[in-house]
Amino acid sequence: MNRSSAPAPALDISGLKKSFGKAEIIRGIDLSIEKGERHAVIGPNGAGKSTLFNLITARFPPTSGTVSLHGQDLAGLAPFQINRMGLSRSFQITNIFPAMTVFENVRCSLLWSKGYKYSFWHMVARSRDLTEAADAILEQINLTNRRDLPAGVLSYAEQRALEIGITIAGGADVIMLDEPTAGMSHSETDYIVDLIRKVTVNKTLVMVEHDMGVVFGLADRISVLVYGEIIATGKPEEVRGNPKVQEAYLGAALEAEH
Ligand SMILES: Nc1ncnc2c1ncn2[C@@H]1O[C@H](COP(=O)(O)OP(=O)(O)OP(=O)(O)O)[C@@H](O)[C@H]1O
Numbered sequence: 557m558n559r560s561s562a563p564a565p566a567l568d569i570s571g572l573k574k575s576f577g578k579a580e581i582i583r584g585i586d587l588s589i590e591k592g593e594r595h596a597v598i599g600p601n602g603a604g605k606s607t608l609f610n611l612i613t614a615r616f617p618p619t620s621g622t623v624s625l626h627g628q629d630l631a632g633l634a635p636f637q638i639n640r641m642g643l644s645r646s647f648q649i650t651n652i653f654p655a656m657t658v659f660e661n662v663r664c665s666l667l668w669s670k671g672y673k674y675s676f677w678h679m680v681a682r683s684r685d686l687t688e689a690a691d692a693i694l695e696q697i698n699l700t701n702r703r704d705l706p707a708g709v710l711s712y713a714e715q716r717a718l719e720i721g722i723t724i725a726g727g728a729d730v731i732m733l734d735e736p737t738a739g740m741s742h743s744e745t746d747y748i749v750d751l752i753r754k755v756t757v758n759k760t761l762v763m764v765e766h767d768m769g770v771v772f773g774l775a776d777r778i779s780v781l782v783y784g785e786i787i788a789t790g791k792p793e794e795v796r797g798n799p800k801v802q803e804a805y806l807g808a809a810l811e812a813e814h
Pocket residue numbers: 576581599600601602603604605606607608
């Protein structure tokens with residue numbers, strides 16, 4: 557296919573493989589995620605979803621294959637360089653500084669993502685901009701009324717919202733969320749789903765998620781990863797109706813919801 561005239565996808569993964577010792581965990585993944593798409597990666601435990609995230613964000617080098625962000629090959633780049641190219645991820649485990657205030661957590665992330673040096677004059681000059689930007693993020697994630705509390709006293713769902721705020725703080729246009737609703741009640745999940753929808757408008761979202769209600773409610777397209785391979789990619793209704801997916805994963809996952 558001649559793709560020269562088409563805009564580069566937000567993420568383009570080609571022939572991606574990863575082995576740990578003799579175990580081949582990612583066994584040849586090809587996946588293109590368009591700009592502005594909300595994409596969910598689902599699959600059974602141990603299928604390789606976190607490993608795939610770690611390969612995309614360069615926490616692990618691939619054994620072979622390539623990952624491109626907006627058409628640029630990420631080979632050899634460090635995670636912080638990829639972050640500054642516009643890709644930001646959250647982790648399964650909340651990654652906030654509990655003793656710092658909610659505001660400071662966001663502000664710190666802004667500082668880091670912009671690559672500001674801890675030079676005093678630099679800081680003074682940027683200070684007002686940063687404060688305004690951090691407050692705008694707090695507004696977006698509905699935590700303005702928690703601004704000056706230590707992050708550690710927030711409820712679990714609020715901490716996950718803060719984590720999302722930290723992830724989007726640097727203005728990344730590709731956001732990767734690893735199980736954003738794990739361990740949440742139904743109402744907390746609804747709250748976080750609304751929030752994710754809001755903060756990813758006009759951005760590209762790639763998420764790993766086990767809650768099928770969240771996946772089918774949020775994703776434009778879904779990829780099903782089983783034993784290190786994508787067995788199907790498509791719109792939610794296509795994936796839901798795919799017999800291979802039903803057999804390998806979805807039947808059991810949807811049953812588990814009830
Ligand atoms: N650093 C590592 N060294 C060796 N094996 C690893 C490493 N990281 C992951 N694995 C193995 O790779 C496989 C896939 O793990 P991974 O965490 O990517 O799966 P997952 O789909 O994210 O699972 P879950 O849904 O349970 O989070 C597992 O068998 C795991 O033990």
